[in-house]
Amino acid sequence: MTHHAYADRRSGSRTHADGRPPAPPPLPVAARRGPAGRRLLTGLFLVGLVASVLPWWLDTPAGSLTDATATTTAAGQITGLLAGYLLLVQVLMMSRLPVLERVVGGERIAAWHRDLGVTLLVAVLAHTAFILVGYGGLTGRSPWDQAGVMLREYQDLVSAFAAAGLLVLVGLTSVRAVRRALPYELWHATHLAGYAVLLLGFAHQFSNGTQLFRPGPVRTGWIVCYGLVVAALVWGRLVGPLTVNLRHRLRVADVVAESPDTVSIYLTGVRLDRLALLGGQFFRWRFLTRGCWWQSHPFSVSAAANGRWLRLTVKVVGAYTGDLRDLEPGVRVWAVGPSGTFTAAHRVRDRALLIAGGSGITPLRAMLEELPPGAALIYRARTPADVLLHRELDWLAQARGVRIWYVVGSRNDPGPRQVMSPDGLRRLVPDVARRDVYLCGPPGLVEQSRRLLRRIGVPRRQIHVGTFEL
Numbered sequence: 192m193t194h195h196a197y198a199d200r201r202s203g204s205r206t207h208a209d210g211r212p213p214a215p216p217p218l219p220v221a222a223r224r225g226p227a228g229r230r231l232l233t234g235l236f237l238v239g240l241v242a243s244v245l246p247w248w249l250d251t252p253a254g255s256l257t258d259a260t261a262t263t264t265a266a267g268q269i270t271g272l273l274a275g276y277l278l279l280v281q282v283l284m285m286s287r288l289p290v291l292e293r294v295v296g297g298e299r300i301a302a303w304h305r306d307l308g309v310t311l312l313v314a315v316l317a318h319t320a321f322i323l324v325g326y327g328g329l330t331g332r333s334p335w336d337q338a339g340v341m342l343r344e345y346q347d348l349v350s351a352f353a354a355a356g357l358l359v360l361v362g363l364t365s366v367r368a369v370r371r372a373l374p375y376e377l378w379h380a381t382h383l384a385g386y387a388v389l390l391l392g393f394a395h396q397f398s399n400g401t402q403l404f405r406p407g408p409v410r411t412g413w414i415v416c417y418g419l420v421v422a423a424l425v426w427g428r429l430v431g432p433l434t435v436n437l438r439h440r441l442r443v444a445d446v447v448a449e450s451p452d453t454v455s456i457y458l459t460g461v462r463l464d465r466l467a468l469l470g471g472q473f474f475r476w477r478f479l480t481r482g483c484w485w486q487s488h489p490f491s492v493s494a495a496a497n498g499r500w501l502r503l504t505v506k507v508v509g510a511y512t513g514d515l516r517d518l519e520p521g522v523r524v525w526a527v528g529p530s531g532t533f534t535a536a537h538r539v540r541d542r543a544l545l546i547a548g549g550s551g552i553t554p555l556r557a558m559l560e561e562l563p564p565g566a567a568l569i570y571r572a573r574t575p576a577d578v579l580l581h582r583e584l585d586w587l588a589q590a591r592g593v594r595i596w597y598v599v600g601s602r603n604d605p606g607p608r609q610v611m612s613p614d615g616l617r618r619l620v621p622d623v624a625r626r627d628v629y630l631c632g633p634p635g636l637v638e639q640s641r642r643l644l645r646r647i648g649v650p651r652r653q654i655h656v657g658t659f660e661l
């Protein structure tokens with residue numbers, strides 16, 4: 192590994208930044224991305240939800256739900272249609288389609304995916320239960336016997352039951368406590384089974400689904416939706432990343448120690464000036480060495496786009512990040528992104544306050560180059576050695592008119608306690624309620640800060656959270 196205190200890459204030089212004035216930072220990015228795109232997508236989702244039940248509505252004559260059996264069967268059909276729709280939306284959200292990543296952002300998509308996953312699981316289980324009870328009632332069988340008959344007599348239902356079983360497995364491994372206990376790669380591999388659910392659950396909708404059985408516009412529309420989602424998946428996961436990586440051909444240029452447990456990885460490539468990247472966004476990086484190629488991990492860029500190099504700053508927390516310290520210059524890199532709405536372009540006010548904890552400084556450091564002058568940064572760190580990118584931040588303080596407070600110590604020390612109190616925060620940043628506030632750091636600090644900001648009257652829409660969890 193090459194050790195530099197701070198290599199002045201801004202001017203393209205590989206020497207230390209020993210007083211030589213670096214190139215001026217880029218102009219601030221315009222605030223142009225409000226919540227309108229997200230609202231539109233939420234509206235489209237709700238329209239789709241209603242539309243997914245229409246086939247049942249159109250197919251069911253008024254007054255036909257005369258007894259409990261008919262009502263239960265109808266509930267089974269409705270939950271089946273809803274489950275089919277929700278499954279498509281779930282897969283679409285994981286397609287990494289650039290427009291979704293740009294408008295909603297990878298972190299928020301992951302949160303929506305988590306929340307909707309629970310609804311999907313409930314819909315699938317309800318569909319199975321209602322259908323077994325409903326059809327069992329029609330034929331005078333118990334739900335268990337009905338399940339046996341269906342499995343024996345309807346070929347596509349075997350795969351449908353397998354799909355439901357897989358979905359339960361995915362759901363169980365997504366429970367927070369279970370997920371934490373599993374190695375990330377095992378959890379991720381189980382989660383990829385979601386694609387198999389799409390495949391296994393496909394056929395029974397058309398061979399056994401009352402509303403989709405007959406050829407016609409409803410059936411054709413449903414198949415087209417499946418086709419579009421698969422196309423989005425192929426584009427977002429395969430064609431898009433292939434195009435970006437062939438165009439930019441990224442390689443490791445250098446690995447620089449920032450602290451005993453943190454390194455910055457500099458990457459070069461071709462046509463980097465054409466990369467539409469904002470400070471605060473992240474890529475999923477795959478370093479193509481023998482030990483690392485099979486995993487991709489998310490890291491934010493820790494410097495704004497400059498057309499010549501990219502940089503990520505990585506804290507060693509486990510085996511993979513440990514291996515990154517030993518990357519050699521020249522290693523090829525496969526990157527998927529950029530993703531995320533934690534950027535200066537998503538602000539709603541003119542001025543910003545940034546609150547960082549530990550390695551949470553990385554996206555904020557990049558964003559500082561793109562915020563208008565007058566931003567303020569509170570940087571919490573446990574010890575002086577945990578303060579990263581110190582010299583660059585001081586340089587930005589001058590070049591960009593950023594006010595910076597380094598608040599060092601444990602959360603119970605008098606200094607940090609004072610700063611992270613309503614009076615302390617108002618004293619440092621009197622106009623805090625009229626600023627966008629960007630938070631990034633350990634979950635405890637982010638949650639404490641979020642509560643504090645709400646208490647002192649910062650509106651929810653002005654609070655932006657960058658999480659290191661997907």
Ligand SMILES: Cc1cc2nc3c(=O)[nH]c(=O)nc-3n(C[C@H](O)[C@H](O)[C@H](O)COP(=O)(O)OP(=O)(O)OC[C@H]3O[C@@H](n4cnc5c(N)ncnc54)[C@H](O)[C@@H]3O)c2cc1C
Nearest residue numbers: 375487488489490491505506509510511512553659660661
């Ligand atoms: C949007 C985003 C941006 C991030 N930016 C930075 C950054 O700029 N600098 C930095 O130091 N860290 C960043 N992280 C965190 C970084 O991704 C993890 O610390 C790293 O993946 C841990 O890998 P590990 O195998 O060394 O550690 P492990 O001990 O295996 O993992 C520690 C934790 O990291 C998460 N994690 C592990 N592997 C993955 C994976 N493949 N994909 C997603 N999460 C995973 C899991 O929550 C896990 O519990 C970011 C995370 C996210 C989600």
